[in-house]
Amino acid sequence: MAPSVLVLGGVGFLGRHLVAYLVENDIAANIRVADKVLPATAYLSDKLKKVFEDKRVEFKQANLANPAAIEKIYTKDDGSAFDYVINLAAETKYGQSDEVYDERTYQLSVAVAKEAAKRKVKVFVEVSTAQVYESDKKPSTEESKLKPWTAVAKSKLKAEEELKKIPGLNLVIVRPALVYGPGDVYGITPRLIMGAVYRQLGEKMELLWTKDLRMNTVHVTDAVRGIWHVTGTTAEKGGRTGPVASPEIYNLADHNETDQGKVNELIKALFGIDTGFQGTMISQFAKLNLESVTEDVNEKHLQPWSELCKSGGVTNTPLTPFLDKELLKDNALSVDGSKIEKTLGFEYKVPNMTEANLRDVVTEFVESGMWPKGTTK
Numbered sequence: 001m002a003p004s005v006l007v008l009g010g011v012g013f014l015g016r017h018l019v020a021y022l023v024e025n026d027i028a029a030n031i032r033v034a035d036k037v038l039p040a041t042a043y044l045s046d047k048l049k050k051v052f053e054d055k056r057v058e059f060k061q062a063n064l065a066n067p068a069a070i071e072k073i074y075t076k077d078d079g080s081a082f083d084y085v086i087n088l089a090a091e092t093k094y095g096q097s098d099e100v101y102d103e104r105t106y107q108l109s110v111a112v113a114k115e116a117a118k119r120k121v122k123v124f125v126e127v128s129t130a131q132v133y134e135s136d137k138k139p140s141t142e143e144s145k146l147k148p149w150t151a152v153a154k155s156k157l158k159a160e161e162e163l164k165k166i167p168g169l170n171l172v173i174v175r176p177a178l179v180y181g182p183g184d185v186y187g188i189t190p191r192l193i194m195g196a197v198y199r200q201l202g203e204k205m206e207l208l209w210t211k212d213l214r215m216n217t218v219h220v221t222d223a224v225r226g227i228w229h230v231t232g233t234t235a236e237k238g239g240r241t242g243p244v245a246s247p248e249i250y251n252l253a254d255h256n257e258t259d260q261g262k263v264n265e266l267i268k269a270l271f272g273i274d275t276g277f278q279g280t281m282i283s284q285f286a287k288l289n290l291e292s293v294t295e296d297v298n299e300k301h302l303q304p305w306s307e308l309c310k311s312g313g314v315t316n317t318p319l320t321p322f323l324d325k326e327l328l329k330d331n332a333l334s335v336d337g338s339k340i341e342k343t344l345g346f347e348y349k350v351p352n353m354t355e356a357n358l359r360d361v362v363t364e365f366v367e368s369g370m371w372p373k374g375t376t377k
């Protein structure tokens with residue numbers, strides 16, 4: 001029988017694509033989506049709006065940081081339990097205080113996982129992040145040294161550790177690299193917006209640090225296929241059928257070995273602009289003065305972007321070229337995503353980032369009225 005699935009944080013970037021994947025491939029009998037944000041205010045594309053209207057999808061608004069809400073979310077009218085629970089709910093905005101991440105990420109994960117164990121859920125998938133590894137040029141495997149380099153990652157790693165201790169929890173932890181694709185707001189998209197800004201300014205786009213700074217990626221369609229694949233129920237070739245040996249951990253990263261240079265090349269082609277990197281002197285200065293450099297960088301991009309939006313008739317958009325200093329640091333994100341291929345037979349269907357993949361991101365935003373027309377080549 002097709003399983004019943006609970007997607008926590010299912011209106012977000014990964015969540016909406018996961019729900020679409022489950023619906024379009026007729027994988028689940030029913031899907032409950034819990035999120036504090038309503039689908040109607042979440043800037044869904046027309047295609048995704050239809051997915052959320054599907055009769056198998058049931059939306060429940062809830063703040064999962066509130067323990068009382070969690071029990072309700074897990075309770076079905078017929079008294080049966082969800083087979084699979086995927087936790088994508090977390091505070092994903094950069095630059096918040098440690099207390100915020102503690103409450104909205106760490107404590108939330110622990111509470112929803114405890115409820116899953118209590119209800120004997122077959123597999124609970126905790127979506128963590130590959131930022132938990134020590135920043136290194138060498139690709140991190142699941143066994144590599146852990147040294148989270150963002151506050152989000154610190155709270156996720158703390159949650160991972162706590163979840164491993166929950167008795168009876170069938171736990172799989174997934175650690176994606178930078179996820180990109182239609183609907184991405186915080187990942188690659190700020191760089192795409194910068195591309196549009198520099199085209200408008202008629203200037204060369206020069207980034208900090210070097211072209212070989214790793215920022216490994218995974219396309220959102222592969223990220224959600226991977227997240228589902230680890231439950232072992234996938235109909236795709238090579239999927240597991242047995243129970244999980246809890247806890248299991250899988251990275252998700254494509255074959256592109258994405259770095260700043262590769263992304264710059266694609267942005268150059270997409271926007272028809274010149275791209276490059278600031279010299280060593282400026283990068284050295286930025287290392288020592290990251291706060292003020294971040295301010296300058298943001299100031300340079302924010303105004304032209306808002307003018308572009310205004311002249312293009314875009315009045316309401318969640319998109320911004322704003323970069324937090326946590327992200328502007330020269331930390332390499334280098335991830336080996338091959339364990340899931342080797343041990344579970346998973347296949348990355350978008351192994352490389354292409355100009356077409358990035359164009360899709362812009363096109364969908366334009367079609368949804370969130371990005372001004374005519375900014376690309």
Ligand SMILES: NC(=O)c1ccc[n+]([C@@H]2O[C@H](COP(=O)([O-])OP(=O)(O)OC[C@H]3O[C@@H](n4cnc5c(N)ncnc54)[C@H](O)[C@@H]3O)[C@@H](O)[C@H]2O)c1
Nearest residue numbers: 009011012013014035036063064065089090092129178179
């Ligand atoms: N996007 C990436 O590049 C990326 C990379 C690695 C890991 N991840 C991880 O994957 C997960 C999902 O990321 P995303 O990009 O889809 O983020 P997102 O911010 O788009 O989605 C998170 C969703 O969770 C919801 N949410 C947050 N707090 C909630 C609460 N208290 N109650 C109910 N709902 C709540 C939000 O409303 C949002 O819809 C996160 O844990 C993130 O750290 C994302």
